[in-house]
Each structure stands twice: as structure tokens, then as C-alpha cells.
Amino acid sequence: MMTYIVFILSVIFVVSFVGFSSKPSPIYGGLVLIVSGGVGCGIIMNFGGSFLGLMVFLIYLGGMLVVFGYTTAMATEQYPEVWVSNTTVMGVFLLGLLMEVMLVLYVLKSEEVGVVFKFSGMGDWAIYDTGDSGVFSEEIMGVAALYSYGAWVVIVTGWSLFVGVLVILEVTRGD
Amino acid sequence: MNPLIFTTILMTVLLGTMIVMMSSHWLMIWIGFEMNLLAIIPILMKKYNPRTMEASTKYFLTQATASMLLMMAIIINLMHSGQWTITKVFNPTASIIMTSALAMKLGLTPFHFWVPEVTQGISLTSGLILLTWQKLAPMSILYQISPSINLNILLTMAVLSILVGGWGGLNQTQLRKIMAYSSIAHMGWMTAVLAYNPTLTMLNMLIYIMMTLTMFMLFIHSSSTTTLSLSHTWNKTPLTTTLILITLLSMGGLPPLSGFMPKWMIIQELTKNNSIILPTLMAIMALLNLYFYMRLTYSTSLTMFPSTNNMKMKWQFETKRITFLPPLIVMSSLLLPLTPMLSILD
Numbered sequence A: 001m002m003t004y005i006v007f008i009l010s011v012i013f014v015v016s017f018v019g020f021s022s023k024p025s026p027i028y029g030g031l032v033l034i035v036s037g038g039v040g041c042g043i044i045m046n047f048g049g050s051f052l053g054l055m056v057f058l059i060y061l062g063g064m065l066v067v068f069g070y071t072t073a074m075a076t077e078q079y080p081e082v083w084v085s086n087t088t089v090m091g092v093f094l095l096g097l098l099m100e101v102m103l104v105l106y107v108l109k110s111e112e113v114g115v116v117f118k119f120s121g122m123g124d125w126a127i128y129d130t131g132d133s134g135v136f137s138e139e140i141m142g143v144a145a146l147y148s149y150g151a152w153v154v155i156v157t158g159w160s161l162f163v164g165v166l167v168i169l170e171v172t173r174g175d
Numbered sequence B: 001m002n003p004l005i006f007t008t009i010l011m012t013v014l015l016g017t018m019i020v021m022m023s024s025h026w027l028m029i030w031i032g033f034e035m036n037l038l039a040i041i042p043i044l045m046k047k048y049n050p051r052t053m054e055a056s057t058k059y060f061l062t063q064a065t066a067s068m069l070l071m072m073a074i075i076i077n078l079m080h081s082g083q084w085t086i087t088k089v090f091n092p093t094a095s096i097i098m099t100s101a102l103a104m105k106l107g108l109t110p111f112h113f114w115v116p117e118v119t120q121g122i123s124l125t126s127g128l129i130l131l132t133w134q135k136l137a138p139m140s141i142l143y144q145i146s147p148s149i150n151l152n153i154l155l156t157m158a159v160l161s162i163l164v165g166g167w168g169g170l171n172q173t174q175l176r177k178i179m180a181y182s183s184i185a186h187m188g189w190m191t192a193v194l195a196y197n198p199t200l201t202m203l204n205m206l207i208y209i210m211m212t213l214t215m216f217m218l219f220i221h222s223s224s225t226t227t228l229s230l231s232h233t234w235n236k237t238p239l240t241t242t243l244i245l246i247t248l249l250s251m252g253g254l255p256p257l258s259g260f261m262p263k264w265m266i267i268q269e270l271t272k273n274n275s276i277i278l279p280t281l282m283a284i285m286a287l288l289n290l291y292f293y294m295r296l297t298y299s300t301s302l303t304m305f306p307s308t309n310n311m312k313m314k315w316q317f318e319t320k321r322i323t324f325l326p327p328l329i330v331m332s333s334l335l336l337p338l339t340p341m342l343s344i345l346d
Helices: A002-021 A026-046 A050-074 A087-109 A138-148 A151-173 B003-022 B026-044 B050-081 B092-106 B114-121 B124-144 B151-171 B175-192 B198-221 B238-252 B260-272 B277-302 B325-334 B336-345
Strands: none
Touching: A002 A026, A002 A087, A026 A050, A050 A138, A138 A151, A151 B003, A151 B026, B003 B026, B003 B124, B026 B050, B026 B124, B050 B092, B050 B114, B092 B124, B092 B151, B092 B175, B114 B124, B114 B175, B124 B175, B124 B198, B151 B175, B151 B277, B175 B198, B175 B260, B175 B277, B198 B238, B198 B260, B198 B325, B198 B336, B238 B277, B238 B325, B260 B277, B260 B336
């Protein structure tokens, strides 16, 4: 099972995405978002990115999703929608689950899957330790490169975040 | 809006488009599109009524979907080519998805439904920015990936856009919707020649922007958003009726005005590439566009449009100062004799 852990984690990832795309109330959407964040962290960690996985937990789940949860709790209604309360939501959720199950069976059964991109069988999902990646871990060097060679990206993303705050304040200001 | 904040947000719109046009890394291009989208939302919502909010929401939803499709195409391209540089997109799937995403951003058929509704819901100045500046970024990306775009899809979208832009504008009396359908049709002309000679796309874009700027500024000057209101300009500033006449006929593509130049060059380029039926159809469908421009000139400049006697005098607001209107009018009507200068683009 450990060889195919990435495959299992991606299936859980997709299922939790289906869970919040079927639009229950935002509180329950946030719940499956936590699950999907944790599973996504697992996927990244399996590729050797322990720092980035920790970032997902700390910043995404522990910062952004907490704020989202608080604001949703302030704006929630008395009987929020669950997946089983509304026929439409349950129908979409089951449809998404069905499609994912069929895709998983297709991957497990056949040797080569070519939907948008090709991968041949289950072997492609396993992580191979492809030998020497040197003394330093690749993903830490990537983060270091972001702040040295990628200074322009930091400037652009920083400015986008700043303008995002300005935009949100302008939009919600009213008259 | 606080002027400092407004300037910051407007500069961010400019910065977003600049980042899209000047980046060589696909991710930065996507970031540029998102920055552009984020910053233009409060500009679209300058007045706080439900119509502008609905229009801004529609714009945000369609452009965000297009950005998501663009990101998917970028990742498929990454998977198949292993690099992030913007060049030809070698994988056909990625190319088709990217073309669809950029068509959604431009407002080409079959993704044109948001253009009239969004343009109608916002103020004239915001509509001006929407229909001119926002077209620059997606068109620049289309220019850069033009060698690898699937010709069938591109030409189908172009011809359908010209058809929809002409036909859809026939039943309109609201000026902003007329300009929106005109934009759809012009985008169709621009993308039709993209695979054959992308320089002409840029030429058409340049002349289209000049003409649309002129039209919008004339509308802003006479504070009119409906045909009826525009037909009273003879009362307020009679000179603008002549200018509206000239600019509208230029938009319709009539020689000897400068609007004829891109159409002529495009038809010539298409026939050089042995496609005869296509430019014939395009030229015939441009007549639909010309019809509703002519209807506008008929009601504005050529006749004194019937109205009740107490509506004939237009309320005189303080005259708005329109930047660069005289040079724009000259450029959007008198550039045709300069066509031989296009040879410098070789």
C-alpha cells in the first residue's frame, strides 16, 4: 500500500473536492477543505517537500481557513445545508463520487490510461527515489531561489496581495 | 472613491496587462491576468447600484473561469514539453484549451454572452476601459502562440463572432450594447487573420482601439447612453453630430475612412492564402454591423429625430473635458492614405 500512497491520497483529494463542489453550506465546505488540505500536504510530502507540506498546514489551514471559518460562522444561517439535506446537493455529490470510482476502476484495470495525458498503469503513480539529488533538499533550494532569483515574483505577488486587500475594502465599502 | 486608492487600483490594472505582455514565463502571465481581473472589479463597480454589481460579478465569473482553463492548458503544456517558456504550444490539447480560454477573455463566440450584459451594466468610462484596454492582454498572448493555434477552431470562432456581432447588434438601442456587439465583431475580424499574418491583427487592434475610444468619448461628451438621447446632440453641440457620423462610418469599414484599412488588409491577406469564401462571408456579414451604425448616424446626424417638444432641449451640464478627442477623431478617420506605411512592419 505504501507504494501506491500517492494514488490513494489523490483519490481522497478528489473526493473531498467533490464534497465541497457540490455546494453544501460553507461551514461544511470548510470541513472538507481541511481534509483536502491535509491530504494535499501528504501528497507534497511524499515528493520530498516537507517544508511546503508544513506551509500548507500552517498558513493555509491554520491561517486562511481559520479566518474563513470565523467569518462563515458569523454569517451562517439557522439550518445550514448538509450533503444529505438537499436532493440536488446529494445528487451532485453522488455523481461526482460515481465518476471518481469509475475513473479509479479504469486506472486499476487497464494498462495504459490516456484521458488528457497518458500514464501507463499503476506504476507511474509510485514515487521512485531517483538517486542522488545532492546534499541539499530540492524543495528548500526552491524556496531559497524564490527569494533570490525570483525576487520579481515576490514583488508581484506581494503587490497583488496588497491590491487584493484594497479591492476587497473598496468592493465591500458600499457608498 | 478615494483618489489615491483609485489611482493605485488603476495602476494595478495597467501593471497586470504589462506583466502579461512582457513575461516569458507562463506562470507570470497567469499572475498578470489575475492581477488585472482583481483590480478592474472596483473600477467596474464605481457606482454602487445592483446593476453594476451584477455586471462585475458576471465579468469576474467568466474571466476567472477563463483563467482556470488557461492554467490547465499551461500545466498540460508543462507536462508535455517540460518547460515554462512561452513559445509555440506544441501539444494540440493544450493549444485548444488555451485558445478557448483566451477566446473567453476576449468575448469571442461562443463565449460572447457576457460582453453586452457587462458593458450595459457599467458606466461609460468603465465600459471604455473594458472594451479597449482589457482586450490588449489576451490578444498579445494569442499573438505569441499564433503558430500553433488550431485553425479550424480559430476560424470558426472568428466567423461566428462576426455573425453574432452583426446580428446581435441589430435590435439594440442602448449605445453600450451596440458598442459591445461591435467589439465582438471586431474581435472576430482580428482573430480571423491571426493564423495568416498576426501583424494585421495588431493593426486591426490599434485602429479598433482608436475608433472605440473616439466613440466612447463622444458618448461621454454628450452624456448619452441611448439612441434617443444621442439623437438630441444636434441641440447641444451640433459639431459632435458630424464627428459621430464620421467615426461611426469609419467603424463600419467604409473607405475613404481609416476603418477600411484593417478590413482591406485582412481580406487581401486571406485571399493571398487561397481562401475566397471566408473573406467574402466576412465582408458580407460586416454589412450587418454597418446597418446599425448607419441607423445610429441616421437618427443622430442626418435627421432631426422625432421627439416631443419638451424633450428637444437637452439639459446643459458642465462640459466635460475630454482628453485627446480631436487627435483621436483625426486618427480614426483620416489614416487611410497612410496604408503604404505598413511596409515598414516587414
